[in-house]
Amino acid sequence: MTIKDLAKLCGVSVSTVSRVLNDRPDVSPAVREAVLSAVRESNYVPNNSARSLVLTSSDAVGLVVRGVSNPFYSDIIKVIGREIDAAGYTMVMQQISSSADELEAAALMEREKKLCGLVLLGGRWDYSEEELRRITVPFVCCSYTNTFGSLPRGCYSSVTIEDSRAAERAVDELCGLGHTRIACLMAERDDRSISELRYHGYLSSLGAHGIAPDEALAAVAGSFDMADAYEATRRLIASGAEFTAIFSISDAMAIAAIKALADCGREVPRDCSVIAIDGLTFSEYVRPTLTTLCQPMAGMGEESVRILFDVIEGRSANRHVIVEPVLRRGASIAPPKK
Amino acid sequence: MTIKDLAKLCGVSVSTVSRVLNDRPDVSPAVREAVLSAVRESNYVPNNSARSLVLTSSDAVGLVVRGVSNPFYSDIIKVIGREIDAAGYTMVMQQISSSADELEAAALMEREKKLCGLVLLGGRWDYSEEELRRITVPFVCCSYTNTFGSLPRGCYSSVTIEDSRAAERAVDELCGLGHTRIACLMAERDDRSISELRYHGYLSSLGAHGIAPDEALAAVAGSFDMADAYEATRRLIASGAEFTAIFSISDAMAIAAIKALADCGREVPRDCSVIAIDGLTFSEYVRPTLTTLCQPMAGMGEESVRILFDVIEGRSANRHVIVEPVLRRGASIAPPKK
DNA sequence: GTGAAAGCGCTAACAT
């Protein structure tokens, strides 16, 4: 069943059918009704490929997810998927490893699939202007931005917390309780990811509190995986370095850390406080419940998609939204033992 | 840059370029090389829409995810996405609520997007033959099958554990330790989902052990959400019903249950054993570590996609794969107190 | 081995 068959069925021309299908005003009510009912009867479904071929762009929004091991993304993906559906668009998702280049993947995808827009999840924050030019449809970076770059802000959008400041706030919380020996559990020291940003926040909070950073307290897991975080924490403990608190750059890693501490006979928060950033649902159900700075995931996903369609449909220019994380007080932090 | 430009660039016809691009044998090596290098130079990217228009089918595989609150799916989605990418296809993902009809969504999607295949995640297990006919491309049900139906098995594929038997095994484990007062934490009693299947397995294990099921020990959460599972467990405790163990139909719900028990002063496994089915990574990091029947998620995702492409590319007929869950012994079960 | 040409289903001028 094509538009042609439909036209024949209704005794009108294809262009008329096309007009009805695309909600054009210049069709008589009678004809419109007739076509519409024929569509229902015949359960005609338009061919998207033909449509995008002539329009040179489709209803497809690409979602490029980089570094899939972070469970935080799962929730955001859900929200983004839902919002894209709700707007009547299609989500084409591609996952790439944390070592791959999401801008390259995005550029290829854009041209292959004739995307109308892109959402990038978990990418780098150091695009060059030249790299950026490779992608020509509107796109929004969700959960990160070009923090340390100097890009024209008008050529893309972003929705993110300020990772560095969030980390500061988390570490401030520990310092406020009197901790001075605070370890940092991170993925990689300079992976150009949120791990690095949050590590910097950790360092500046220490600095602000007059605490000299101790190399021995930098626990590098090598990835965002729980297994690696667990091992890193065990290594930290085994190293004999003294610490009364851990700031973990992610909830999942913090939960692994708590387990490692427990397995080594250290109880949280009595023997060691643990604070993190993310706000996973799971964190509310571990014991002790994790104290964490929650990223407003639903809001971030919704806002990202809203901005994207605003730009795509010409309602607004690119914009950069900073969302505020919210401290969710659990039971994983306490003042240090004397 | 279109195939036409490319042809002009190489001084050959479009059909020749097309032949090269599609790896046809009837092209002279010299011309083939010339075209290939031109493709590289110009970084030409084929237009998928045009391609699918003429082929009347695309390289897009639809993934319909029903009921998104189950974190178990997140992992499977990752694997499936990765495998589809690896095979050179595109994944188009659509999420629908647990109350929506995935076959309807799939059928619409198939025709709109000219899909070449479908993976259904978390659907019903009671399709009628007529419903099934609405979808005309190969598809595979991942993590469920037409358990209680009577469909011709040749018209679709499936990869799943036997939910009912897995539940039996889990409950057997509890019975083996001497438990007789075993509660079942489920989503819904008859929601035509794995919740119901696993509940049946629970009942048959009880039966096999000569234990009469007690209505008071059926904890219905209403959803797969942790919050609902937490409340259901608290209600169960508050009801005064006596039980020494809980079989939870999912890991996430079990973790919520453990929290609820703890918040009511009951320690796991001393005061109550908890066993579940799923095998989330998280479950290894909660305390006590959860004893659970692990679904081989990676294997299930890979197998689903492998089957799909086997059928799509005509290498094999539909098949139904039963995978075996593996008991991961944690520390959440123990014999009942005297 | 290569090219010319038809046509996939649709939209958008351009006519009427």
Add this chain to the structure above:
DNA sequence: ATGTTAGCGCTTTCAC
């Protein structure tokens, strides 16, 4: 208000 028609970029007979 409606119809006619020319492509969108590609694959695929069918000639040569």
